[in-house]
Amino acid sequence: MADDLDFSNVTADAFGINVSSQRIDDLDRLCLDHLRTIKAAGRIPRALDLACGDAAMAAHMHQAGAHVIAVDRALPGADQRVAGITYAEGDMRTPAQIPGPPQFDTILCQRAIHYLRYFDALYLLKHLRQRLTANGALYLSASGVNSELGTDYPSDTVVASRMSPLCHEMAKKHGIHHPVCLYRPDELAGLARAAGFSVAFLWESEFGNVKAVLVPDTQTESTPLRPEPGIRR
Template identity: 35%
Template sequence: MQNTNIYGDKLISLTAGHGVDVASQRADWMDLDACEQITRLCQSIKSQSIESQSDEILSLNNRAAPASSSVKTEVFALDIGCGFGGQVFRMAQAGAHSVGIDNADFNADQRMAEAARTITNGSVGFHQQNLMLLPLVGKTICKTHFDVVICQRVIHYLKYNLSEKALSRIRDVLKPGGFLYLSASGLGSELANEYSAANLPVRDRFAELGQAMAIRHQILQPVCLYRLEELEALVRSAGFVVSRSEVSAFGNIKVAARKT
């Protein structure tokens, strides 16, 4: 099977020309950092739970009514554009109730069966839906619900004005202080070869890739390729504080941020 990039990713295509499913093949620093945040949150919850139980025991020993516990007991994570669910599984294994949404139907029943065999910590769920339906996830309104949201290799399929709306919706589903991991195809990558919109302002930049790049990467839909400062500005304008950003070795743009 042909490699599509410097990382050796195989041509495992997503539907409707939306690129290659990377998350099922490898985890980058954003995937891993999201899982580390989940692990830390789970550990913090466990520590708070132990302290709360100790306080309740002391209250009972002192013949006082136990204080009501305000300790949260679960961590929730969302993968937008989850593809075949590689990152959904990783975040569940880190301890989260992990949900993936995608425009395409990648056989949710089969993936749930796989999760039942392999996931020992958290749980998983999958819904076929567009991210613009947020804060609706499946049949549930999920405002300020998620601790971690990851959205890799998706936002560039939207025109810039729609990306602004999408970031606002993503912010709505995150808890205060929640973590966002966002990536987009970069204007400095090989994808920009023969990209007709390369010299346009980001608000107007939306076009199909050159034929060779489109076929090689199976990106057959129009895209908005980003510079680092443009994706950072998009994230900040939605009310996030950027904690880390970089251009990958391939030339894609990656931004990690927190909801203020």
């Protein structure tokens, strides 16, 4: 529920409130369960927390027994870092520069992909598919058209062209002062399939955000990656 969040706890770069430091949601729990299952089978899982924010979830992933790389444009300070986690600056819009092993067992990307234009998001997901093991999973969420963020948002625009700021009231409440591409569940599923994923689970939260567990589609290869896009402000 949105009502249990501290809306004053916002990121310094106007990319919304720090949710992961305040609670673990259902998508986080599925991700942690996956890591624990791999660990119980006698192998140390490799995990990526992409757009990690304050890296609170990276710490939980580490506690679940994973080797974790936490990546964001702005990383937590030295006094907030957890020993054993690798912290690396990186940008979702330049995914080829994301560090780490060739492949991960688990990738978590919460509350971030809506800051990318649709085709930049597609490029990112194609890259992440290549960075997953055959039995790996991507845990992905996006802010939804049907959430309160969709108030006075131009949701009738086709998703491939959708990129607009929130209305003033929602931008102020949620600390989001960048244009976003909000999603409906079928739109996020279509994006995932175009990138070469199968949708294992897809749901809309009570708040109206879209969450998914995606696995590599071994029957259908994703289309080739286009040249890495330039950073768009």
